[in-house]
Amino acid sequence: MVERFAVIPAAYVFLLRDGERGTEVLLQLRQNTGYMDQHWAAAAAGHVEQGETAFAAAQREATEELGITGIDLTFVTSMQRSQGGAPIEERIDFFFTARSWSGEPTVIEPEKCVEIAWFPLSALPEPVVPHEHQVLTGLREGQVPAYSTFGFTSS
Template sequence: MTSRFVVVPASYLFLLRGDEVLLQLRQNTGYMDGHWAAAAAGHVERGETAYDAVRREALEELGLTGIEPDFEFTMQRTRGGEPIDERVDFFFTARAWSGEPRILEPDKCAALRWCRLDALPDPVVPHELMALRSLGTGARYLTHGFEGGQR
């Protein structure tokens, strides 16, 4: 009997201010350290919606409340033939919130920076770079890491 693979869900929040996005510089996480990434993101916990997860992550990582996330798209991703769990990522944006974004997990986040969407820092986590470049395109479903690419 073939065992089923596991799909791991995560939610990402891109805070937008005009033509800028707030990014964090990852450190000490064991995954893409030294790369820029969404200012708030994390796994969706059991019994939690993707919307609830993104609000929780914004509070835990940035101290922000009052976020009404706008759903942008879902990304299904893998790493080719590697034996990893597959991922389903839910990407949200927000243009309004309560509080000033600040680093609440300094062990995992080296810096926060507002970056122009047309002049992103290097490097950005690859699948998040694809997501950032897809904002405003009307895409609702993206894939990353699969042979043949997008649908």
Template sequence: MTIRDPSTGAERFVIVPASYVFFLRETGSSTEVLLQLRRGTGYMDEHWAAAAAGHVERGETAEQAARREAEEEVDVTDVDLLFLTAMQRTAHDLPIDERVDFFFAARSWTGEPRIVETAKCADLRWFALDALPDPVVPHEKVVLEALRSGRVPPLTHFGF
């Protein structure tokens, strides 16, 4: 999608930013991630996804968006975020196909994660990083696999 720059008249493409939070916990010898089962959203329904994620709003930083989404979607606050990667992504099947996603991990927060948006989330469950459910939202799976390997690059790409 493009927009016209009012000052120059030139067309520019639109980038949509989003923030994702992978809540992590250690259990014995494995690391687990909290995932939600999307339902009723119109995008990637019946796929497992980050427990908290959403668009960055105007005037909001990626970190602020991540913390807001964590509170809105799973009712936790005081989320201690660790930046993982930024992903440049294109999705040719969407109206706005240029995206930049900011992925964070969280190992500390206040509250017990629970489903808040029942119309958009059918389940919320912990999974071992080495035993992810199927299917996982494809671009999120790229980051989860990198996290599992212990080598998350600062910049990732998807869809190119």
């Protein structure tokens, strides 16, 4: 009998703005988190808490990690994610974008974030967390499916 696994939900927020070189995204450089440290990632992201919607989690994370409020979220995609058959829990990630908010994005958790910076979607820094890179590529190309997967091996 196969044991059921717990799917862990997370919400991601890509803040977007128009820049001189096209659409820009705000990314954070991760540190001291134990996962993908020294990689660029969504400026705000985190687990969805019990009894919380992904939408509410995205708003909460934007406030907790960037100090912004009144964020106008647009749902982009959901991603079912694994690590290629590795013995980890599987995840469901909900990605949102926002082009308007109140306040200036600021690093609120410096112990987890080295810096935040704006980058054109056409010139992302290296390295970017791989599954987030997949969504950013879709945003750049204007083709983000409503549902995607990452890390599964075909059998």
